[in-house]
Amino acid sequence: MSNDSGIRVLVEPLREFCVQVLARLYVPLEDAETTADNLLEADLRGVSSHGVARFRRYVRGLQTGQMIPQPDIRLIHETPATALVDGGGGLGQPVSKRAMRMAIEKARQVGAGFVTVRNSNHFGIAGYYAMLALPHEMIGICTTNSAVLVVPTFGRDAMLGTNPISVAAPAGRERPFVLDMATSTVPRGKLEVYNRMNKPMPLGWATDEVGEASTDAGHVLGNMERLAGGGLLPLGGAGELLSGHKGYGLALLVDILSGVLPGAGYADNIYLKDEAGKPLPTNVGHFFGALRVDGFRPVAEFKATMDDIIRRLKDSAKAVGQERIYIHGEKEYELTDERRANGVLLHPKVMADLQAMVGEFGVPFAH
């Protein structure tokens, strides 16, 4: 979800501020940098919901002990092409970057590498990890499960997360293909936008407390807050008419790869609380993969064909009223170029929250 307005802040000082706050919370420098890079990447790409807007939650997680600043990350099992890593309950970003690098190294050795992670936390945007494969002339793959928000087809209650899928593939002269999509029709943030505008949602985004498609964003958000039933709909919407069962299938697939395969949390068995209501370790799980392009075909040939398929799609005839056909990742690359030069856009509330941390942690914010 891209922001159209907000306060401009340059990337470097914002990154440095996040790194220093994490360091005050005993996160090792390299891990703090990885975490900050991932958050900034989200803001650069226009996915502000996963950018520094989420930083407070990470800070709180570290303060309450829900996230461990210096976790015991362990390699539990491996084969030449696969591995299972335990994240030790730390921040999601550092263990995820390590796991993706391991997948890349395995792919370098044997052609393909797949690494799953259990006992982790929110890892930011999935595309960040899939894209790590690109400089290695590999196809990068990443999925994660997440907090329960999505209602299965014919169900009433949220049972799955928005469980994103990201795949990145290199191109030649053209920009890489970078798919990074939640398997729900829309993220919760879209409901919040419609609620603020007091505008009816399109049918197909969310259901009410009895499992019927709803246009009332405020009502659905209230239900979600109180766990009163209903939630987001999978890609394809309610029922089977527009194939909501396919989005549900993709969300479940992601939970199998990211949650069941590593032995992490899954379905509604994730982000649990103890009897006193205190959050337990989230036990989020992830799935990372890398495929060497030249394990199949020479890289130069592959890239030339990528350029051709991209041009064919972009140059094909447009629907009436449309001027442009996009390739996945293209809008985000353009936003990144612009924002790297001019700064990312932060919501005033997010900015105020960062300012509050200046005093809280004694870290300057020279923006």
Add this chain to the structure above:
Amino acid sequence: MSNDSGIRVLVEPLREFCVQVLARLYVPLEDAETTADNLLEADLRGVSSHGVARFRRYVRGLQTGQMIPQPDIRLIHETPATALVDGGGGLGQPVSKRAMRMAIEKARQVGAGFVTVRNSNHFGIAGYYAMLALPHEMIGICTTNSAVLVVPTFGRDAMLGTNPISVAAPAGRERPFVLDMATSTVPRGKLEVYNRMNKPMPLGWATDEVGEASTDAGHVLGNMERLAGGGLLPLGGAGELLSGHKGYGLALLVDILSGVLPGAGYADNIYLKDEAGKPLPTNVGHFFGALRVDGFRPVAEFKATMDDIIRRLKDSAKAVGQERIYIHGEKEYELTDERRANGVLLHPKVMADLQAMVGEFGVPFAH
């Protein structure tokens, strides 16, 4: 798309008939059996569009030389975890089964195996290949590209196939998870059903010749026949409101994995004809993968968790008016049980066509 009516035919005589007809067309026995098995599996699972209803097209392809009965299947390149296979322009099923078996063998050796195929043809249902991994305690993956029918987001012309994704994962007491989905909202067959019923289609299935969402199935089918513009919509429908760009992204992803990666046809550069209008080799491409479950986690633990996630979903509260939440593959397993006992259901036209082949090929059909 499941058939609710038709002529009952028992599996064994129908399979034998198909095998014998293919043998008359110089297809080796084992390849003929694989092809017939795949077609029958589609009819058993209720995907009649990919069942023996398609047999005539295979027969014609073999007769015209578009499909080679005894192709020169070659291993072009391999690493421990990857391979590229050239299908030699033969039937899609035999080379696909061989490629999937190769992926499984690679996974047995190093934990993961991925094999792409170029210069192939229509391979039937994707789920057939993904499911081959199940008895090996592996997760099976399969995608293929296909004839151009789907319009990209903001586009006017069909540029991609319905490009299915299938992933199968074993369970314990419960039935396996078998996702097998086209990345379009619906297949062309659904438009044909609505056209026969003279019923308006839901918005989100297809677009007209200027790229606007249409409810007129006959009109859209006519356009598709004449290549006059428009076609099927990706999962999520037209534009971005219900996230049609995600379905478009999945269709493009499948084309990258199945078409670009092996160097097969892709986008509208597939199913080409020569200047006289004669079909050239289709150059369809496929992507097969296998992941050893115990490359990550002990099989017994994985299966117990699969059973638990399946039960949690199935036992969760139902939407008003609904009595059952399904897991992907569940309906198809139930249909298979019933049809294996009582026979598959063939449309009278398909039955008549099979009867015509009795005389054509001198093969008895003892149904």
